[in-house]
Amino acid sequence: MQGQGQPAAPAWSWRRTARRIRVPLGFLFAAFYMWRARPAWASVAVGTAVAACGIAIRALASGQVQKDRELTMTGPYAYVRNPLYLGSIVIGIGFAAAARDIWVGVVLIVYFAVVYVPVIRGEESFLSGRFPDYADYRRRVPSLLPRSLWFAGVTAGFSRELYFRHREYNSLLGAAAILAVLIAKILWLPGGR
Numbered sequence: 001m002q003g004q005g006q007p008a009a010p011a012w013s014w015r016r017t018a019r020r021i022r023v024p025l026g027f028l029f030a031a032f033y034m035w036r037a038r039p040a041w042a043s044v045a046v047g048t049a050v051a052a053c054g055i056a057i058r059a060l061a062s063g064q065v066q067k068d069r070e071l072t073m074t075g076p077y078a079y080v081r082n083p084l085y086l087g088s089i090v091i092g093i094g095f096a097a098a099a100r101d102i103w104v105g106v107v108l109i110v111y112f113a114v115v116y117v118p119v120i121r122g123e124e125s126f127l128s129g130r131f132p133d134y135a136d137y138r139r140r141v142p143s144l145l146p147r148s149l150w151f152a153g154v155t156a157g158f159s160r161e162l163y164f165r166h167r168e169y170n171s172l173l174g175a176a177a178i179l180a181v182l183i184a185k186i187l188w189l190p191g192g193r
Helices: 014-036 041-062 083-099 102-130 134-140 160-165 169-188
Strands: none
Touching (some): 014 083, 014 102, 041 083, 041 160, 041 169, 083 102, 083 169, 102 134
């Protein structure tokens, strides 16, 4: 997510509402997740490995982006316009696999489609209005699915200061908390429930 501002919009729009409710809905989803998860050691191992890739993508992206100041086109942004959201999707896939529950996956897909797709569209509209180079960048670089899984040079220009300013370590802390709950469910609840 590069831009925090909003373009001129009607008094009510789903994009604005989705932007405001995504975090509270995320907490509701977390409660649903913890209730439904039926982890096993193997699913937690696989899911954690996948989620770690998403955490790395988000970390690299947050250490590159200058929100609202410049159009970031380096690092992960050279391969995908929305690497922070891509990272979140990969984290979600990882923890859905760890949960071993189909309803977790279904709700996660609906949550992303209903909340994050409009938020991404709103941000892209904002960026189009703010940065003249965005139209060309948008034509060259895909939104969420990179053309290549090999991101050469993504660490060049990484700023630890930006990573901490954007408080991206919260993704790591959140993932660690989810992992702790999954392990606790395996250890103390028969069958992961």
